[in-house]
Amino acid sequence: MDYLLHILVITGIYIILASSLNLVLGYAGLPALGHMAFACVGAYTSSLLALDFGISPWLGLPLGGILAALLGFVVGLPSTRLKGDYLALATFGLGVIVYSVAKNWVDLTRGPMGLPGIPKFSLFGFELQPVWSYLLLVALFVVLTAFIINRIVTSPFGRVLVSIREDEVASLSLGKNVDAYKLTAFMVGAFFAGIAGSLYAHYITFIDPTSFTAMESISVLLMVVFGGMGSIAGPFVGASALVILPEMLRFLGMPSSVAAPLRQMIYGLLLVLLMLYRPQGIVGRYRFK
């Protein structure tokens, strides 16, 4: 039972990650390949605040989000100059840099040794120890994230983002400050990814840089593309499918030494099938040009 709840917690965290990337990728149309960098900053920020200064995760989590948003500004900067594949490569590179910093700035992050013993969330003096209680917390953040992102994309602000995706030059010709909107989209996306990272850290209670690799960023990207870019439901479908499908391998009695590499292969295969048969994703209607 706890195992099932655990899978749902992880799914919820990935839904937040995928939804936040969807704002940048699916709505503003900006190919961003380093999304886990923001989760990394969120996770380390609130973990270190808790471990070194005893700051509650309730405060650490929004602070992690804010720091991730600041990084979002930096990672978004290339989007004001570069397009398409070049932008994808630049954001990929920045993601790798953040990963390397987490791995090599040993004084701060303990590098590859990771941070053990990260405190859990507490409520009224009770630690959210049972998995079901944490699932409620994650579910709350999933709903909150989806609600806010939905509000953003259905607003005039979101309409400008979509116009940038559809035709950036035309958007400029209507007087939109396209660069400012791109940067804002990156910052908002990064904020929620930071929160997801923090939720992960205080759940697992241990983080190390390997949770935030480029491969992980690509998994989140795949969730968005698989579910359908530019729709609110897309990331839910994509994250659920891509977390739960590989888990089912275990029920087939596959040892984890086989299941892990198989997971990567399933992702790869799914991506190929998707591009061939349904490039707009399961529930989306927008595809890459």
Add this chain to the structure above:
Amino acid sequence: MALLQIENLSRNFDGVKAVDDLSLSVEKGSVTALIGPNGAGKTTLFNLITGFMRPTSGNVTFDGKEITRLSPHRIVSQGIGRTFQTVRLFPKMTVLDNLMLPLSGTGEEGLFAALTGSAAMRRKEETNREKAAKLLESVGLAHKGNDDAETLSFGQRRLVEILRTLALEPRLCLFDEPVSGVFPEMIPTILKVIQEQKAHGRTVFFIEHNMETVREAADRVIVLHHGRKLAEGTPAEIFNHAGVHEAYFGRRRNAP
């Protein structure tokens, strides 16, 4: 009085002088046509005026204010709107949403308004949606409002793009070949919209190939050739101008 003034403007592309030491002005309240053979530099001139390209040298002055190196969105806020030779609608947005964009301002398009869902923003949206619907109605496209822009015919796209620019309420409208590639039935509708702008006190500067269209719609004509101004005058004057015929057809009019 000149609303738009261009002085010694040049733009090179790898040695090609697309616009070459060009000076011209567009009178306030006029409908001025810009003609010239393919590759004359007409579109480049529009891109230089609207900030989409940087000039190699020279100045652009709009209503007495220099706008030469402003970014495109700032030039729009000065009061210059444009369309594109290759129509640029937002294909996967509804026709109404295409028109909502120019009607909305930075206030309601901010992140803060989105997060708070402010009442002021929602009111503005409502009035803008009515305005957009009226614009569509005025050209008989009301029934297309909720369809994606990509479902429109080419002529309808040109028309909606022009409406979208007009919704900015610009003082100067730049239209790049507003009727080219459009079915003949659609041409009078588009020309009518262009000519109506005069009554609104707007100035129109448009690129056009067809001499008949120019005669019908314009009161001034500027001829561009190899990035330079070849001639300027009323449509009648230009039509009888020997050099213009040479530029267009490679020979003098009435030549043996």
